[in-house]
Amino acid sequence: MRYDEIVIGQSASYTKQVTDDDVMAFARITGDFNPVHVDEAAGAKSRFGNRIAHGMLSGGLVSAAIANTLPGPGAIYLAQTMRFTAPVRIDDTITVTLTVTELLSKKRLKLSTLCRNQKGEMVLDGEATILMDES
Amino acid sequence: MRYDEIVIGQSASYTKQVTDDDVMAFARITGDFNPVHVDEAAGAKSRFGNRIAHGMLSGGLVSAAIANTLPGPGAIYLAQTMRFTAPVRIDDTITVTLTVTELLSKKRLKLSTLCRNQKGEMVLDGEATILMDES
Numbered sequence: 437m438r439y440d441e442i443v444i445g446q447s448a449s450y451t452k453q454v455t456d457d458d459v460m461a462f463a464r465i466t467g468d469f470n471p472v473h474v475d476e477a478a479g480a481k482s483r484f485g486n487r488i489a490h491g492m493l494s495g496g497l498v499s500a501a502i503a504n505t506l507p508g509p510g511a512i513y514l515a516q517t518m519r520f521t522a523p524v525r526i527d528d529t530i531t532v533t534l535t536v537t538e539l540l541s542k543k544r545l546k547l548s549t550l551c552r553n554q555k556g557e558m559v560l561d562g563e564a565t566i567l568m569d570e571s
Numbered sequence: 572m573r574y575d576e577i578v579i580g581q582s583a584s585y586t587k588q589v590t591d592d593d594v595m596a597f598a599r600i601t602g603d604f605n606p607v608h609v610d611e612a613a614g615a616k617s618r619f620g621n622r623i624a625h626g627m628l629s630g631g632l633v634s635a636a637i638a639n640t641l642p643g644p645g646a647i648y649l650a651q652t653m654r655f656t657a658p659v660r661i662d663d664t665i666t667v668t669l670t671v672t673e674l675l676s677k678k679r680l681k682l683s684t685l686c687r688n689q690k691g692e693m694v695l696d697g698e699a700t701i702l703m704d705e706s
Contacts, residue, residue, distance in 0.1 A: 450602070458600045465593045465600075466631035467585070470638035470646065472704070483647075483704055491648040492627065492634040496601035499627040503605035511605065512618075513626040515654045569607070569618055 437507045439543045439568045447535045450501035454489045456526050462493045488523040494530060494560045498549045501532035502564060506547065510569045514544065518562040522553070529554040534564075543568040572642045574678045574703045579671050585636035586666040589624045589659055597628045619658045626655040629665060629695045633684045636667035637699060641682065645704045649679065653697040657688070664689040669699075678703040 463469050468490055471478030479487030495518055502511050524530060530551050538546035544567050551560035598604050603625055606613030614622030630653055637646050659665060665686050673681035679702050686695035 452602050461596050461600050462631065465596050465628065466635040467587050468631060468635035468638045470634075471644050472647070473638075478644075490631070490634055492631045492651075493600065495630050495651075496597065496603060496625070496627045499605075499625055500601040500603035503603045503608075509606050509613075512607070513655050515652075516627075516630075517650075517652045519650045520648050 439507070439570060442507060442536055442539065442545060444536050444539060446506065447533060448501070448505035449531055449533045450497065450505050451529060451531045452497055452500070453527060453529045454493060454524055458493065459489050459526060462490050484523045486525055488525055489528070491518070491520040491560070494520070494524055494551050497530055497532050497551065498560070498562070498564065501534055502547070502566060506534045506536070507545070507566060507568055512567040512569050513564070514567050515565040516549070516562060518560055520560055522557050522559045524553065524559050530559065537563070543570060574642070574705060577642060577671055577674065577680060579674060581641065582668060582670045583636070583640035584666055584668045585632065585640050586664060587632055587635070588662060588664045589628060591661050593628065594624050594661060597625050621660055623658040623660055624663070626653070626695070629655070629659055629686050632665055632667050632686065633695070633697070633699065636669055636684070637682070637701060641669045641671070642680070642701060642703055647702040647704050648699070649702050650700040651684070651697060653695055655695055657692050657694045659688065659694050665694065672698070678705060
């Protein structure tokens with residue numbers, strides 16, 4: 437999508453399941469082996485009662501939503517804020533909803549970034565700032 | 572580390588190289604196949620002149636730093652802000668530096684989160700809000 441095709445209020449969504457393989461691979465890539473993510477016993481003992489996915493993996497789904505849908509390939513990430521509002525459990529299906537909230541100068545825009553699980557519970561909310569790399 | 576052992580100004584760091592395998596695995600986990608990350612030709616044509624890592628992969632290194640060093644295992648991520656200030660290139664070595672900036676009520680704390688590459692250039696700055704899960 438080109439910058440001059442984008443309007444405030446425009447929205448897009450992206451859905452992906454978070455599998456055990458995804459969580460274990462995310463741990464290996466980053467080195468984040470926090471027991472609550474990778475250890476069944478630690479997950480069971482935690483406030484969540486089960487292992488949960490890394491919050492930043494949901495952040496990765498936001499990044500994917502931006503790259504795949506709005507504005508799509510060529511988007512350059514400038515900034516992101518995130519609140520992790522509920523845990524993502526293994527095999528949850530997460531839907532990211534993006535909505536354009538501001539058009540800034542120099543082909544920059546702001547998007548609200550909301551992630552919900554298959555029950556409709558919000559697991560992440562935040563805001564992305566994107567630059568469109570159009571030469 | 573226990574909440575009552577933490578003081579404002581306390582600092583810790585975590586270092587990891589970002590390999591091509593890491594970038595390709597991050598793309599598969601999230602579904603973020605933005606060409607600037609996975610396609611040599613698109614990277615060469617971009618403003619960066621080369622493929623770059625996903626910004627959110629650096630976010631994952633911040634998550635790992637928190638889980639591994641300060642406050643360490645049991646940390647629960649509540650929020651993160653991030654500005655991506657320079658690109659991370661394949662095989663860059665990223666050092667995350669965490670510094671405690673605030674102690675909040677209910678075993679919560681704020682950390683500044685800074686990522687630098689092997690040349691000392693800042694690639695990410697931001698702030699994390701963490702809850703310590705001590706029962």
